[in-house]
Amino acid sequence: MKKFNFNIAIVGLGNIGSNLYKHLILNRKSIYKKTNSHFYLKYVSSKNKSKKRKIKIPKNQWLKNYSEAYTKKDIDIVIELIGGSEGAAKNLVFNALKNKKHVVTANKALISKYGDTLSKLAEKNNVNLEFEAAVAGGVPIIRTIKEGLITNKISKIYGILNGTSNFILSVMSKTNLNLKDVIKKAQSLGYAESNPKSDLDGTDAESKIQILSSLAFQSFINRSKINVEGIEKIDQVDIKNAKILGFKVKHLAIAEIKNNKLIQRVHPCFVKKDSYISNINGVLNAVIIEGLPIGKFTIQGEGAGPGPTTSALTSDICSILRGNIKLPFSIPNSKRKRISSIDISEEFFSSYIRLDVKDKTGVLSSITKILSKNNVSVKRLIQNPYKSKKFASIIIISHRSKNTNIEKSVRELGKKKFILNKPKFFRIEEI
């Protein structure tokens, strides 16, 4: 029978939590109209009670500590906004589901790591586990895969899943600033955290593509053999070179099925400058799906921040309020497949290689020899002298070559005495 009254506890009251609190209070009537259920924002919990917040919380709404959110009988929905895949967040979500409470979470690290176990727990206990806000806040991609595209056979899902790194690359592309300075700028604007490690090293996007890939291919979350590179190694000069060559540098997360194997990868890519994805700038996220019968489908919006995340969290809450138990990954866990994955070593890529070299005879011949030995053939080669005439920068665009061969070449080149800086290598993505 449909339930008509739900008590909600929000655990974690940072920017997102406070914004959600306010939004729920302001939209009480509209949510009732759309769900035919009432909710009561009954409890909140936060590590720091006395922190200055824009919202006023009545004293009787504070839980003594977060664990009350899963023990108290008068809580139906727990909103987990603590973050992190371990510790309090993990403890809260596991126990809330065990105690038959619905859970809404924005925690990609938790879902990508424990999503399968949590999904089984939710199914067993007949409660909802919703995580729209975990991937690309302002892009309702999870609900779209589960409902709007429900019977499509998806072959590929990819996109820009980390707003911070996309913002940084966009600024680097528009200015002459180097990575470090742009990170500072992003931090001062609130687009990067004080410790932006997971944004810069690709692990944030990794969690997200693992979740999307599991939904898209109806399989358990696959965390093995995924190639993850961040944006840390990108220099301003590479971005300039990309432009000259007709490309833009974008950090993409890609999951696809090839010959019944899953390939997942997260890395910076050179993409054609007039492609759709190269024009997604700033903090925007975008997801592209290729499937049948729909063809190619694209969705974009702001990836993070209190507004978009609140939009996603509220859509999850409303989904629970409307009634019906929805399975977290849209099909029963017993029906989810295990897809074996392969890494990218045998995949073919055209690539951009930049070598800073001593400007002396024999260098070019030595470079081309190494490439040729490794079956990497050169499509285009540009040698630019630096101002100081003793050094030169050599840019090589390779034909499509096996990833393992390109990487081996780059490693071998890196050991040569005439190489002045660590060689740079980026894959060219034909999308």
Place this chain on the structure above:
Amino acid sequence: MKKFNFNIAIVGLGNIGSNLYKHLILNRKSIYKKTNSHFYLKYVSSKNKSKKRKIKIPKNQWLKNYSEAYTKKDIDIVIELIGGSEGAAKNLVFNALKNKKHVVTANKALISKYGDTLSKLAEKNNVNLEFEAAVAGGVPIIRTIKEGLITNKISKIYGILNGTSNFILSVMSKTNLNLKDVIKKAQSLGYAESNPKSDLDGTDAESKIQILSSLAFQSFINRSKINVEGIEKIDQVDIKNAKILGFKVKHLAIAEIKNNKLIQRVHPCFVKKDSYISNINGVLNAVIIEGLPIGKFTIQGEGAGPGPTTSALTSDICSILRGNIKLPFSIPNSKRKRISSIDISEEFFSSYIRLDVKDKTGVLSSITKILSKNNVSVKRLIQNPYKSKKFASIIIISHRSKNTNIEKSVRELGKKKFILNKPKFFRIEEI
């Protein structure tokens, strides 16, 4: 209680109907996994039984005529694919709802005209009326507004809603072909119907924006004071001029709330060539939503054709199979607002005006006098002599001026003896 078995009747077996039939048969298992309900494709109906089709239909599945789809007791879901706002389609949908059958339809003309009455009928009889396929097939925009963006306060919704006219404009932009030739090309490729009137005159997009606007603003469908212009009056030379001036010509449908009034308009626009919307080419559709808390949100995909439409129809069918009655416009009819609408006469637009004139003294002064009298001020003016030196083409980009004043100027100019062809006027859309 959740129902676990549904009998389906498909009425209308053209390209779309046949494709849906096949898709449902092929995806029976996957649909059960995702909805926990079985369906039986029990009946079909079509004006022309003997037409050659790619699917084989057992004899006992044929209804004697379409009206059996609403009289037969063993039908739970009626899929209406007849088309048109009157006649059989109207009769079928009204009677199916009256007889407490769920209805799925791809019929934008019917929904935009009778959607409010049908919605009341569905709500009264506690059945679903779903119409995702009526607007932008490969873009699950309706479900996204109703669920993914559920508590957002939307202020503006707009986009490219007619794939045929977008295809035509894209080809005109890439080639030197004129409108008539491109229409023929579109017809030969199957992108335009043999009678493409509603695609070319904007009425197809009009129906769609009326439906979207009603969903976005939670109001009854508003069919009054909507400005509708098609692409018929666009010449190749206007597309070229747009390019020179840094624009592209796109046919947009736009609905927004300004000072609590609804403004709906459908017309060709000049849009900046580096804007998102100007890069939506071919048969693609795109919808952009501005709302709070989500910010700006964009969704794009193929607008029509059997594949995308089947994707949309199946998501509607699955929504019914999953259980729960969803209200057609997401809130009870008693809660839907009546928003009064205003036309665009008092709105301000920057505009492009093209005048083909006799090349003689006094013409320019006469033109600028008329503009000035009507408070339309000139931002840019370009006079190009035609090859025959007696004629010239004058292009004017106006500053933002009141729509009614621009139109009045264009009308007055059109009456002047020195004007050789009907003046062209397109609004410049700053998006």
